[in-house]
Amino acid sequence: MTKAARTDPISPRRAVGTALLPRTGIAALLASADLPGTLELPDGSVVDVGVGEPRYRLRFRTDSALRTPLTELAIGQAFVSGDIDVEGDLGALFGVRATLREEVPLRQRLRFLYDFARSPLKMNKQAVSAHYGRGDDFYLTFIDNRFRFYSQGLFQHPGETIEEASEHKLETMFAALDLQPGDRLLDIGGGWGGVSQYCGARGVHVTTLTIAEDSADHIRALIDDNGIKGEVRLEDFLAHRPAEPYDHAVIYGVIEHLPNYRRFAAKAWDVLKPGGRLYLDASASVRKFSVSAFTREHIWGGTHTYMTLQDVIAELLYHGFEVLDVTRETRDYELTMLEWAKRLDAAKDDVVARWGEETYRAFRLFLWGGTHAFNVNSLQAYHLVAERTADPGPRPSRPRRIVEFVSGLR
Numbered sequence: 001m002t003k004a005a006r007t008d009p010i011s012p013r014r015a016v017g018t019a020l021l022p023r024t025g026i027a028a029l030l031a032s033a034d035l036p037g038t039l040e041l042p043d044g045s046v047v048d049v050g051v052g053e054p055r056y057r058l059r060f061r062t063d064s065a066l067r068t069p070l071t072e073l074a075i076g077q078a079f080v081s082g083d084i085d086v087e088g089d090l091g092a093l094f095g096v097r098a099t100l101r102e103e104v105p106l107r108q109r110l111r112f113l114y115d116f117a118r119s120p121l122k123m124n125k126q127a128v129s130a131h132y133g134r135g136d137d138f139y140l141t142f143i144d145n146r147f148r149f150y151s152q153g154l155f156q157h158p159g160e161t162i163e164e165a166s167e168h169k170l171e172t173m174f175a176a177l178d179l180q181p182g183d184r185l186l187d188i189g190g191g192w193g194g195v196s197q198y199c200g201a202r203g204v205h206v207t208t209l210t211i212a213e214d215s216a217d218h219i220r221a222l223i224d225d226n227g228i229k230g231e232v233r234l235e236d237f238l239a240h241r242p243a244e245p246y247d248h249a250v251i252y253g254v255i256e257h258l259p260n261y262r263r264f265a266a267k268a269w270d271v272l273k274p275g276g277r278l279y280l281d282a283s284a285s286v287r288k289f290s291v292s293a294f295t296r297e298h299i300w301g302g303t304h305t306y307m308t309l310q311d312v313i314a315e316l317l318y319h320g321f322e323v324l325d326v327t328r329e330t331r332d333y334e335l336t337m338l339e340w341a342k343r344l345d346a347a348k349d350d351v352v353a354r355w356g357e358e359t360y361r362a363f364r365l366f367l368w369g370g371t372h373a374f375n376v377n378s379l380q381a382y383h384l385v386a387e388r389t390a391d392p393g394p395r396p397s398r399p400r401r402i403v404e405f406v407s408g409l410r
Contacts, residue, residue: 127302151253200228
């Protein structure tokens with residue numbers, strides 16, 4: 001577990017014994033955990049737990065907070081609302097995460113099913129607008145300031161900055177696609193223009209698709225100010241119909257918003273030339289739709305889900321792609337989110353003043369929680385490279401396979 005720098009001193013108070021703690025709830029859980037820290041009760045008294053120098057101070061503002069149910073959502077809600085507060089190493093507290101229950105409220109399940117059944121164009125627009133509606137400046141307080149990626153950088157060693165890691169991400173993509181001056185590259189979900197900035201400066205014409213208006217405005221200004229070859233379209237990838245196919249395409253951290261992989265793969269095949277390559281990266285999980293209830297409630301709505309690599313690969317193969325490379329980048333995403341979390345904490349005063357205490361708390365928990373998830377491999381990250389063939393490929397079915405097998409015996 002990576003230890004974070006404390007944001008506040010852990011000051012002493014009158015110490016009392018653990019016998020005064022309730023027998024259930026998060027206070028009791030932490031008292032039994034082998035994790036040195038300090039619990040501050042609503043009356044101001046403190047309980048030291050674990051052995052060694054305290055790594056955190058957890059404050060309970062109310063008596064009911066002491067008995068917060070042991071679910072990720074309940075504890076997360078209590079933290080966001082301020083009923084529970086943490087000084088020091090917030091990341092250390094995720095050491096007890098595996099003991100918590102993950103209960104998804106029925107209303108959240110029903111909402112997800114409703115969103116999944118809706119038109120993905122309308123649903124994606126609504127979900128992305130809700131997330132990015134805080135404005136560019138919020139995300140630019142913690143992501144890298146050179147290429148402004150909201151997905152994993154690639155670290156050649158842990159001591160690198162995320163600015164250097166973001167440049168390695170672009171170098172890797174550029175080489176994998178074998179991009180040449182004059183090539184036409186489709187950037188699916190352009191973020192804040194990192195692909196346009198890097199590839200446009202090297203003579204590649206980048207067409208960026210985004211459904212976030214602030215993103216489109218940012219990239220247009222970047223293109224105009226730097227004389228970069230490229231264009232921006234405020235358009236969903238699933239609705240995009242180019243006048244002619246692209247040489248190559250890149251999609252950084254956007255497949256999480258396109259869970260219908262069959263539709264995605266078919267569309268990718270349509271927009272690329274034969275021999276055109278697709279570079280895709282994303283956070284991933286073994287089970288599809290396994291996003292936590294807290295994340296759905298406070299960070300990503302709609303049908304956001306971590307990529308299931310095996311399903312994406314299957315659909316690409318079924319739709320006429322050859323998979324050239326798959327690379328694990330779990331450690332890279334851990335290091336990326338760790339740096340994001342540190343930068344958000346360093347910008348606390350500004351974030352609270354401009355976007356409110358609850359926004360700061362929700363993203364603080366999201367970023368430190370993500371760092372932990374990649375650290376213990378409950379989340380993974382990958383990039384893959386696939387090449388479009390000339391044949392769209394038949395989707396196999398049992399009857400088709402039986403017919404092909406029998407035909408092959410003749």
